[in-house]
Amino acid sequence: MNELVELLVKSLVDKPDQVSVQAVEGDRSTVLELRVAPEDMGKVIGKQGRIARAIRTIVKAAASKEGKKVVVEIM
Amino acid sequence: MRELVRSARTTEEAIEAALEELGLSKDEVEVEVLEEPNKGLFGFLGVKDATVKVKECANPEKKAVKILNDIFSCMKLEVDITISEIDGRTLINLNGPDLGILIGRRGDTLDAIQYYINLAANKNAEKRVRFIIDVEGYRRRREETLSNLAHRLADKAKRKGKDVVLEPMNPHERRVIHTALQNNKDVFTYSEGEEPYRKIIIAPKA
Numbered sequence: 001m002n003e004l005v006e007l008l009v010k011s012l013v014d015k016p017d018q019v020s021v022q023a024v025e026g027d028r029s030t031v032l033e034l035r036v037a038p039e040d041m042g043k044v045i046g047k048q049g050r051i052a053r054a055i056r057t058i059v060k061a062a063a064s065k066e067g068k069k070v071v072v073e074i075m
Numbered sequence: 076m077r078e079l080v081r082s083a084r085t086t087e088e089a090i091e092a093a094l095e096e097l098g099l100s101k102d103e104v105e106v107e108v109l110e111e112p113n114k115g116l117f118g119f120l121g122v123k124d125a126t127v128k129v130k131e132c133a134n135p136e137k138k139a140v141k142i143l144n145d146i147f148s149c150m151k152l153e154v155d156i157t158i159s160e161i162d163g164r165t166l167i168n169l170n171g172p173d174l175g176i177l178i179g180r181r182g183d184t185l186d187a188i189q190y191y192i193n194l195a196a197n198k199n200a201e202k203r204v205r206f207i208i209d210v211e212g213y214r215r216r217r218e219e220t221l222s223n224l225a226h227r228l229a230d231k232a233k234r235k236g237k238d239v240v241l242e243p244m245n246p247h248e249r250r251v252i253h254t255a256l257q258n259n260k261d262v263f264t265y266s267e268g269e270e271p272y273r274k275i276i277i278a279p280k281a
Contacts, residue, residue, distance in 0.1 A: 011196075
């Protein structure tokens with residue numbers, strides 16, 4: 001699932017080489033910690049979090065296919 | 076947007092060098108010749124290299140298809156992508172087995188993919204393309220369902236002489252309902268509430 005988040009985010013930002021995703025396994029769900037360059041923050045969050053919400057929705061759908069629970073956290 | 080300035084003995088060589096460095100083909104770039112080459116007098120006096128500026132010209136449609144293909148291979152989905160134009164927008168229809176997860180509850184996931192692709196594929200584009208993304212004609216079917224629902228609820232509002240409140244819908248779906256009942260003699264429609272909980276009310280005309 002890391003690859004998917006990375007892929008989604010890299011097409012949105014100006015500095016794709018500074019995108020990193022780290023998976024933190026919890027007991028019930030996996031948290032994917034997303035880090036981007038500070039100036040790219042707005043590009044992954046969007047107005048009223050709209051872009052962040054779209055990314056989360058897509059990732060959630062992909063995770064549900066594999067029967068997993070995944071949360072994307074923007075750090 | 077990436078661009079490069081390269082010089083070489085001839086214009087062609089300069090363009091080729093730039094393309095190789097950018098990893099692009101000729102139809103993906105815009106070329107501007109900054110300086111024409113000059114062979115000079117007797118091949119040594121006033122010899123000038125050709126200088127060209129090669130600019131990546133993002134093609135949103137190609138980019139959209141590439142990003143979608145990357146996403147689907149990441150999700151291990153087999154998806155067939157077809158593209159068509161409607162009303163100046165680009166419709167991308169996705170077909171394949173088990174694509175229900177791409178639609179999600181009431182098209183939530185589909186809307187998210189559509190929103191995302193409109194951003195990602197148009198990034199750095201000079202001319203934006205508006206994308207509509209559909210899975211197996213879901214949006215068209217949903218429009219029919221909504222318009223049928225609208226007519227049924229309009230009858231109910233008229234019969235009971237009371238307002239009928241619909242569940243929250245996104246702007247596109249509300250538009251379908253408003254349009255369906257626009258010329259209805261017995262009812263009128265309006266929306267109430269704030270996004271994303273904005274909903275339609277069908278009210279009987281007094």
